[in-house]
Amino acid sequence: MNQLYVLGIDMGATNTAFGVVDARGNILFRDQISTTGYATGEEYVQVLGSAINALISKNNLQRKIKGIGMGAPNGNMHEGTIEKAANIPWTKTVVVPLAKMITEITGLNCKLTNDANAAALGEMSYGAARGMKDFIVITLGTGLGSGIVSNGQLVVGYDGFAGELGHSILVRNNGRPCGCGRFGCLETYASATGVARTAREFLEIRQEDSLLRKITCRPITSKDVFLAAEEGDRLAIEIFDFTARMLGLALCDFITFSGPQAIILFGGLAHADKYLLEPLRKVIDENVLSIYKGKTQLLVSGLKGAEAAILGASALAWE
Amino acid sequence: MNQLYVLGIDMGATNTAFGVVDARGNILFRDQISTTGYATGEEYVQVLGSAINALISKNNLQRKIKGIGMGAPNGNMHEGTIEKAANIPWTKTVVVPLAKMITEITGLNCKLTNDANAAALGEMSYGAARGMKDFIVITLGTGLGSGIVSNGQLVVGYDGFAGELGHSILVRNNGRPCGCGRFGCLETYASATGVARTAREFLEIRQEDSLLRKITCRPITSKDVFLAAEEGDRLAIEIFDFTARMLGLALCDFITFSGPQAIILFGGLAHADKYLLEPLRKVIDENVLSIYKGKTQLLVSGLKGAEAAILGASALAWE
Numbered sequence: 137m138n139q140l141y142v143l144g145i146d147m148g149a150t151n152t153a154f155g156v157v158d159a160r161g162n163i164l165f166r167d168q169i170s171t172t173g174y175a176t177g178e179e180y181v182q183v184l185g186s187a188i189n190a191l192i193s194k195n196n197l198q199r200k201i202k203g204i205g206m207g208a209p210n211g212n213m214h215e216g217t218i219e220k221a222a223n224i225p226w227t228k229t230v231v232v233p234l235a236k237m238i239t240e241i242t243g244l245n246c247k248l249t250n251d252a253n254a255a256a257l258g259e260m261s262y263g264a265a266r267g268m269k270d271f272i273v274i275t276l277g278t279g280l281g282s283g284i285v286s287n288g289q290l291v292v293g294y295d296g297f298a299g300e301l302g303h304s305i306l307v308r309n310n311g312r313p314c315g316c317g318r319f320g321c322l323e324t325y326a327s328a329t330g331v332a333r334t335a336r337e338f339l340e341i342r343q344e345d346s347l348l349r350k351i352t353c354r355p356i357t358s359k360d361v362f363l364a365a366e367e368g369d370r371l372a373i374e375i376f377d378f379t380a381r382m383l384g385l386a387l388c389d390f391i392t393f394s395g396p397q398a399i400i401l402f403g404g405l406a407h408a409d410k411y412l413l414e415p416l417r418k419v420i421d422e423n424v425l426s427i428y429k430g431k432t433q434l435l436v437s438g439l440k441g442a443e444a445a446i447l448g449a450s451a452l453a454w455e
Numbered sequence: 456m457n458q459l460y461v462l463g464i465d466m467g468a469t470n471t472a473f474g475v476v477d478a479r480g481n482i483l484f485r486d487q488i489s490t491t492g493y494a495t496g497e498e499y500v501q502v503l504g505s506a507i508n509a510l511i512s513k514n515n516l517q518r519k520i521k522g523i524g525m526g527a528p529n530g531n532m533h534e535g536t537i538e539k540a541a542n543i544p545w546t547k548t549v550v551v552p553l554a555k556m557i558t559e560i561t562g563l564n565c566k567l568t569n570d571a572n573a574a575a576l577g578e579m580s581y582g583a584a585r586g587m588k589d590f591i592v593i594t595l596g597t598g599l600g601s602g603i604v605s606n607g608q609l610v611v612g613y614d615g616f617a618g619e620l621g622h623s624i625l626v627r628n629n630g631r632p633c634g635c636g637r638f639g640c641l642e643t644y645a646s647a648t649g650v651a652r653t654a655r656e657f658l659e660i661r662q663e664d665s666l667l668r669k670i671t672c673r674p675i676t677s678k679d680v681f682l683a684a685e686e687g688d689r690l691a692i693e694i695f696d697f698t699a700r701m702l703g704l705a706l707c708d709f710i711t712f713s714g715p716q717a718i719i720l721f722g723g724l725a726h727a728d729k730y731l732l733e734p735l736r737k738v739i740d741e742n743v744l745s746i747y748k749g750k751t752q753l754l755v756s757g758l759k760g761a762e763a764a765i766l767g768a769s770a771l772a773w774e
Binding site for chain 1: 588590624747
């Protein structure tokens with residue numbers, strides 16, 4: 137049996153993309169199905185499993201796949217389950233043993249974790265963290281996710297849900313309300329939605345002109361702020377400075393916890409790295425505990441956006 | 456070779472205690488030397504190594520000791536070195552390869568880590584964390600130290616200095632000045648000195664009577680606050696409530712990071728557990744992210760104070 141490949145599944149809120157990956161991180165074959173439109177997890181797995189089996193047989197890969205790795209929202213690596221994923225109705229009230237169900241229909245061993253942990257494994261196997269044993273991946277998307285690797289292993293914690301760094305409390309007084317029901321969580325400041333909130337606040341409080349003031353018929357997004365910054369808009373750049381300051385202060389505490397060799401920014405907002413990295417480095421340098429000064433690299437994911445999630449998930453299957 | 460025993464060394468600022476430990480955590484033989492009065496690390500190791508060799512030969516334990524584990528201030532497990540330990544002059548300007556030097560003089564493999572990491576290993580081998588793979592030990596002494604275990608392994612980080620949770624920033628505005636040069640560090644609130652600082656602040660700001668007001672000829676200590684609480688002193692109990700609140704808020708963030716099965720309080724101030732545990736549990740229950748609610752046990756170290764440090768250090772040698 138030449139098990140030269142693994143299969144990675146990225147379960148997003150809209151689509152579920154999957155691909156066959158070789159040991160060097162090339163995605164050789166890929167396909168996708170819709171994530172939405174199923175009444176139950178069984179229906180979803182039936183469609184997904186059939187599509188995977190079809191991709192495998194079409195490319196004559198029977199018995200050549202070592203296993204399946206899957207990144208799924210609120211995925212629990214210990215249990216191989218998902219539950220209470222915000223945009224997937226059939227996870228609302230039941231804990232779905234997704235990994236086991238996929239194994240049953242494909243005959244392949246399936247491991248599952250959340251998206252940020254999958255990203256961390258992807259960086260370790262194929263990306264910016266190759267050769268590193270201690271690092272943190274921060275995913276900057278709608279929210280802020282995190283995948284922590286210590287001693288070469290994912291930190292998943294006792295019950296499989298460790299590493300919710302987006303819900304570290306950054307601002308203890310008058311913090312922004314968070315979807316989790318608490319106040320001042322990091323992700324209300326450092327995320328795509330956090331940037332948009334900061335933009336709204338800045339525009340209200342401040343007087344100066346800005347390209348962002350021209351957007352009146354719809355809510356401002358982080359992309360608007362990015363595009364304005366690209367035009368040299370001073371306020372937009374200050375919005376990123378503020379975001380970097382909030383994230384940087386939190387990163388100082390994360391460094392104090394796990395002493396990482398690198399912190400790697402991943403996801404949509406990380407593409408604004410030209411506005412984030414320099415102020416982030418400055419904030420960390422000025423605020424981190426002295427014994428850590430200059431020791432933690434700040435990097436941006438080198439994995440291509442569309443492929444990163446599949447690669448990250450597939451890395452689980454090599455473990 | 457029946458290597459049934461290990462030797463644990465607890466290097467304190469005043470004394471260095473060491474003992475031969477069996478697999479069940481019994482200290483069979485012990486001795487100590489002074490930590491102070493040496494001009495160089497070589498002199499210290501000479502005296503320590505001779506005392507260890509004497510203890511071994513006196514008890515006919517040649518070839519029965521598997522190795523040596525040492526807990527030392529600012530000990531670096533990766534390198535086996537200590538440096539810049541606050542009260543040990545010969546570590547001020549040079550990095551001392553203590554583990555290597557002890558191996559040379561005793562012929563026994565020596566591993567070294569900082570006190571809090573040693574405490575964590577001790578709890579895992581002999582104490583409250585037996586059988587656990589994910590937990591955090593918080594040492595509440597003059598400062599606040601921490602030993603973090605994830606996946607059954609110490610989190611030491613890239614350079615060996617991870618886990619300085621006492622220097623997480625708890626209060627970002629108007630925080631108390633910390634010895635590290637920054638402001639608002641957790642240990643300025645939650646430690647023996649933190650309790651004493653809180654006592655001074657409370658006595659200044661508040662009007663009500665308290666047993667603590669009778670202490671005028673010397674600085675108030677955390678022990679004074681404990682004794683006053685034992686007498687039912689309302690202000691003293693509120694000082695512990697405040698301490699527990701500050702520590703509890705920080706623990707919520709630590710739980711978010713590593714998802715531990717338990718947090719174990721260790722060290723002098725942990726003895727005030729009757730005033731700390733109940734409010735701590737309440738603060739955590741009210742403030743932790745919902746997916747962690749009710750999952751992390753809050754425990755007090757079961758290891759006897761005088762023995763805990765030797766046991767903790769010795770646990771390193773079983774690894």
